[in-house]
Amino acid sequence: MLRQRLKLQVGDYVRWETGVTMFSASAAGTVSPIEFRYSYGIVVDIALGVPENNTSDVIIVYAFDSGEWIVADVDDDKYRFELVSSVLKVSTRGDE
Numbered sequence: 001m002l003r004q005r006l007k008l009q010v011g012d013y014v015r016w017e018t019g020v021t022m023f024s025a026s027a028a029g030t031v032s033p034i035e036f037r038y039s040y041g042i043v044v045d046i047a048l049g050v051p052e053n054n055t056s057d058v059i060i061v062y063a064f065d066s067g068e069w070i071v072a073d074v075d076d077d078k079y080r081f082e083l084v085s086s087v088l089k090v091s092t093r094g095d096e
Helices: none
Strands: 013-025 031-047 058-063 069-073 082-085
Antiparallel strands (some): 031 058, 058 069
C-alpha cells in the first residue's frame, strides 16, 4: 500500500514514533503494541523534491526532546513523520 506523500511547510509541528510503551497480549498469545512513544519537533527548512523524478521533499526538523537536528525525506520509513499542527499561511502582500 502506498502512503500519500506528506506536504509540510516551514513552521509545521510534527511527530514520529520512537518506541512502544505498552503491549497487549491475546489469549492465543499474540502480542501487539497498543501505546507508542513519540518525539516532537518543528520543521525549520525544506528542500523541495521533483515529482517528475519521483523525489520527495527533504526536511530539516529540530527535535525538542533531544535537541537533535534531523534531515530526512518526508516519506522516510525510519521516521514516518505525522503532521500534528500546521502553521497558518499569512500573505505578506495584503491582497490574498
